[in-house]
Amino acid sequence: MPEYNSAVLHELLDGCLRKNRRSQELLYKQFYGYAMSICLRYTRSREEAKEILNDGFLKVFTKLDSFDSDRSFKTWLSRIMINTALDHYRQEVRRDVFDDVEMAEQVSVDETVISKIAHEELVGLIQKLTPSYRIVFSLSVIDGYTHEEIADQLNISVGASKSNLSRAREKLREMLSKISIDNYDRVTR
Amino acid sequence: MIELPDDELDKLFRKSSEELDPQFDPEDWNSLKKRLDETDGKTPAAWFRKWWPLGLLLLMIPGGIASYYLFGNEEKNQVNEQIQLVPGSKVTENKSAAQEQTNAKIIEKIDKEALTNAAQEKENTEPSISPRSEKDTRTPESSLKSDLKAVSSKSSKTLPRSLSKAGGVYLEPNRSKREGGDGALSLNADEKVHKNDPNGTSASELGARQAIGSNGVTPNRTEMGGNADATNMSPVNVQQNEVISADDQLDRMQITVSNLGNKQINWANRIDYPVIAVTEAEPDANQEKSKESIEISNAKWAVRFGYSPDLSTVGMKDFTKPGTAVSLLVEYSIVPRLFVQTGAVWSSKGYYGDGKSYKLPLMQDPHYYGPDVKSVDGFCKVLEIPLNLRYDVLQIARSSIFAGGGFSSYHMNKEKYKYSFENEMDPKIKMRSWNGKTGWYWFSHLNVSAGYEYKISQKLSLLAEPYLRVPLKRVGYGKVNLFTTGMWLSLRYTPAFR
Numbered sequence: 001m002p003e004y005n006s007a008v009l010h011e012l013l014d015g016c017l018r019k020n021r022r023s024q025e026l027l028y029k030q031f032y033g034y035a036m037s038i039c040l041r042y043t044r045s046r047e048e049a050k051e052i053l054n055d056g057f058l059k060v061f062t063k064l065d066s067f068d069s070d071r072s073f074k075t076w077l078s079r080i081m082i083n084t085a086l087d088h089y090r091q092e093v094r095r096d097v098f099d100d101v102e103m104a105e106q107v108s109v110d111e112t113v114i115s116k117i118a119h120e121e122l123v124g125l126i127q128k129l130t131p132s133y134r135i136v137f138s139l140s141v142i143d144g145y146t147h148e149e150i151a152d153q154l155n156i157s158v159g160a161s162k163s164n165l166s167r168a169r170e171k172l173r174e175m176l177s178k179i180s181i182d183n184y185d186r187v188t189r
Numbered sequence: 190m191i192e193l194p195d196d197e198l199d200k201l202f203r204k205s206s207e208e209l210d211p212q213f214d215p216e217d218w219n220s221l222k223k224r225l226d227e228t229d230g231k232t233p234a235a236w237f238r239k240w241w242p243l244g245l246l247l248l249m250i251p252g253g254i255a256s257y258y259l260f261g262n263e264e265k266n267q268v269n270e271q272i273q274l275v276p277g278s279k280v281t282e283n284k285s286a287a288q289e290q291t292n293a294k295i296i297e298k299i300d301k302e303a304l305t306n307a308a309q310e311k312e313n314t315e316p317s318i319s320p321r322s323e324k325d326t327r328t329p330e331s332s333l334k335s336d337l338k339a340v341s342s343k344s345s346k347t348l349p350r351s352l353s354k355a356g357g358v359y360l361e362p363n364r365s366k367r368e369g370g371d372g373a374l375s376l377n378a379d380e381k382v383h384k385n386d387p388n389g390t391s392a393s394e395l396g397a398r399q400a401i402g403s404n405g406v407t408p409n410r411t412e413m414g415g416n417a418d419a420t421n422m423s424p425v426n427v428q429q430n431e432v433i434s435a436d437d438q439l440d441r442m443q444i445t446v447s448n449l450g451n452k453q454i455n456w457a458n459r460i461d462y463p464v465i466a467v468t469e470a471e472p473d474a475n476q477e478k479s480k481e482s483i484e485i486s487n488a489k490w491a492v493r494f495g496y497s498p499d500l501s502t503v504g505m506k507d508f509t510k511p512g513t514a515v516s517l518l519v520e521y522s523i524v525p526r527l528f529v530q531t532g533a534v535w536s537s538k539g540y541y542g543d544g545k546s547y548k549l550p551l552m553q554d555p556h557y558y559g560p561d562v563k564s565v566d567g568f569c570k571v572l573e574i575p576l577n578l579r580y581d582v583l584q585i586a587r588s589s590i591f592a593g594g595g596f597s598s599y600h601m602n603k604e605k606y607k608y609s610f611e612n613e614m615d616p617k618i619k620m621r622s623w624n625g626k627t628g629w630y631w632f633s634h635l636n637v638s639a640g641y642e643y644k645i646s647q648k649l650s651l652l653a654e655p656y657l658r659v660p661l662k663r664v665g666y667g668k669v670n671l672f673t674t675g676m677w678l679s680l681r682y683t684p685a686f687r
Contacts, residue, residue, distance in 0.1 A: 008613055015566075015607075019229055019510060021222065022541055022566050022609060028218055033210040041206050050214075054221040061225060122205035141199040142206045169198055176193070 009073060016064050024061055034074065035081050041126045041138045042085035056084040082143060086153060089135050125175045133168035140165050229510070247678070254645045255587065488683045491520040491528070493652065495679030503542030503567075505672050512537040514675060518575070526581040530593070534573040540671060541566050548668035549606070549623075559617040566607040567667055572600040577636055587644040597634040597658060601627045601665045627666050634658040634673075642681065652679040 012030070015023025035056060039049035059080050067076055126134055135154065139145040140161070145153070147161040154161070193201070499512035518532030544562035577595030606623045640654030658673040665671070 020566060021225070021509060022564060024225065025218060025222070026609065026613070028221065029213055032213045032217070036211040037206060037209040040209065040211065046211075050217050050220075054217065054224065057221055058224055058228070062228065119205040119209045122202055123209050126202060126206075137202075138206075142203050169195055172198060172202070173193060176198075 010069070013064065013067070013069070013073070016061055019061075027060075028057055031074070031077055035077060037123070038078055038081040039085060040123050041142060042082070042089070042135060044127045044131075044134075048088075052081065052084050052088050055088075056081040059084065078143075082139075086135070089131055089154075092131055121179060125172055125179070128175060129168055129171055133164050133171060136161055136164040137168035137172070251643055251645055251651050255643070489522045491522075491681055491683045493518050493520065493679045493681040495652070495654075495677040497656075497675040497677045499536045499538055499673060499675050501538035501540045501671055501673045503540050503546045503669050503671065509539045509541050509566075511675075512539050516677065516679070518679075520579065520681075526584070528579040528581075530577040530579050530595070531575060534571075534575060534597075536571050536573065536673075537568070538571060538671070538673065539566075539568045540669070542669065544608075546669060547606075548663065549608075550666070559619050560610050560612065560615050562608045563611050564609045565667060566609070567605070567665070567669065569604040569665060570602040572602060573634075574598045574600075575636055577638075589642045590640070591642065592639045593636070593654075594638070595636045596632045596661075597636055599630045599633045599664050601630065604666050606667055623666055625666060627664075630662060630664045633660065633662045633664050634671075635661055638677075640677070648683050650681045650683075652677065652681055654679065 012023050012027045016027055032053075036049060036053055039052045039056070040046065043049040043052060056077075060077060063080075067073070126137060129137060132154075136150055139150050139153070140147065147158045147165075150156075150161040151158045156164075493516070495514075495516040495518070497514045497516070499514040500508055501512065502508050514534055514536035516532060516534040518530055518534075520528040520530045522528050541564065543564050547562070547565050547567075549562060549565070575595055575597045577593050579591050579593040581589045581591045583590040604624065604626055608621055610618055636656065636658055638654050638656035640652055642650050642652045644650040654677040656675060656677060658671075660670040660672060663670055
């Protein structure tokens with residue numbers, strides 16, 4: 001996504017501060033893709049991601065006066081989206097919602113096949129992880145949080161965070177292998 | 190199983206996550222917009238949740254004032270009635286026909302009460318004295334007979350004069366010794382019972398009232414055969430106080446004050462008192478007030494100050510955040526119920542419309558090669574001069590329902606237009622906004638309204654008036670058909686000119 005012109009962004013943010021619906025719509029459209037990509041990797045479906053996205057944007061529009069305009073809006077936005085996703089995750093943990101993923105067959109596949117897998121499919125694999133694996137993997141690998149920070153955020157031990165990350169990787173490898181085999185079969189057929 | 194090292198695996202997923210760019214779904218925005226509308230109080234339910242305390246307060250203020258005036262006036266009326274009972278007071282000198290009738294009614298009412306009180310008097314003479322507040326369940330007829338029996342009975346026990354009336358004990362000072370009384374000056378039966386009048390009417394006062402007569406007009410003193418005061422205060426003829434039957438006494442007791450007023454009485458030893466000239470009563474506060482109310486009811490001028498939320502829109506859709514409007518209007522009644530109305534209205538209007546709703550000079554320029562304006566956010570401050578007619582469709586006591594219509598002229602001040610384009614990054618975009626003012630647009634709008642007026646006092650009233658401004662011509666830099674709606678909450682003042 002191209003970096004948004006700072007003058008236009010400032011004007012949009014001004015409009016949003018005045019609760020101008022048109023400015024809000026434009027800002028939403030402008031950062032929809034960026035924010036949605038964050039939400040998708042913290043959730044198991046697009047519907048769930050949309051819920052977090054709108055929760056996050058509602059916070060953006062209602063708390064915009066607390067945004068420091070000298071800092072990056074994208075960083076602030078991503079932080080809000082991640083926090084909203086974590087809130088959502090905590091609620092899920094309380095409801096004890098977990099599901100397991102089938103073990104993939106242990107097959108060795110050529111890496112060129114992997115490179116042909118679309119981004120959506122790869123993010124889809126993250127979505128298939130159990131919530132605790134998914135959250136730790138996203139926070140650690142994609143958003144660059146340390147295990148200490150993750151442990152603090154999720155109220156778990158550092159060891160549990162490391163263990164979840166390790167298992168998440170294992171699961172992803174399994175799923176990746178399965179996809180690769182399917183794709184390989186499709187190509188060779 | 191794929192043998193990817195951790196860092197390779199991480200890189201793969203990191204890259205995919207960063208490069209993923211999900212397509213915008215308008216449905217997602219619509220659902221967020223609904224939530225924002227609710228948060229900002231733009232939906233009816235949210236608006237109600239946000240403003241109901243203020244609405245309740247606005248209803249309570251006129252309600253409280255109305256109840257104050259309603260019940261306050263009732264108490265005042267009661268006090269006035271009591272004042273009218275006092276003979277010789279200035280109020281009773283009022284010779285208006287209506288008041289004469291009222292006086293006659295009041296006197297007859299007192300006569301009836303007197304009969305009832307006579308019955309109560311009997312109870313006072315009983316050894317076991319019941320409190321005065323105790324409810325008497327007897328009929329006036331039965332109680333009167335029993336009272337008369339008590340009066341004629343020699344064994345009736347009369348309390349000494351020195352005892353106080355407090356505690357429900359009532360003296361019988363106006364009965365001759367032959368009747369069983371203490372030989373004091375006696376008035377007739379009606380006067381006697383009036384001693385117990387809760388209004389505190391004294392015997393002398395009653396005498397004066399009798400002099401007024403049933404129709405409230407003071408009878409000719411020569412017809413009365415002497416001075417009215419002398420009539421009332423003269424000693425009782427002993428021969429008339431002979432022991433008589435209960436039925437005769439009942440007939441006598443049923444002679445009302447009004448009847449006595451028309452009788453000529455001949456006195457043996459008449460004392461001629463000088464005739465007192467009754468002077469015209471000075472105008473009292475009530476009369477002043479009634480005069481003033483007549484003046485107000487006939488008042489032709491009124492001033493009103495109003496506030497309204499201003500909901501402006503292009504084509505009655507896409508309402509934005511409401512602006513505000515205040516008004517100062519003068520009304521003149523040209524015929525009863527019909528007013529002509531003018532003044533000034535100051536408003537701030539925000540509106541939004543797609544590019545086609547506007548006739549922007551930018552887009553009209555044949556040398557413009559930039560992208561089409563997708564939508565425009567407009568804002569302006571308007572001075573409006575309305576010229577309306579108001580007709581009171583229904584007038585009930587303190588309330589009236591009215592309808593109005595007319596024309597408005599707009600003076601467009603501080604106009605701001607902000608353009609939105611399909612691609613905000615398009616380098617061909619030359620102009621993104623316009624600020625300025627375009628001045629007068631005479632008779633640019635048609636006004637329609639209807640409302641409810643509630644009088645909180647003689648001079649002040651509250652009004653609620655929903656209205657609509659329909660464009661007759663395009664206004665402003667954007668040449669836009671600007672609809673406006675809202676509801677005036679006004680305070681109307683009716684000065685009384687003398």
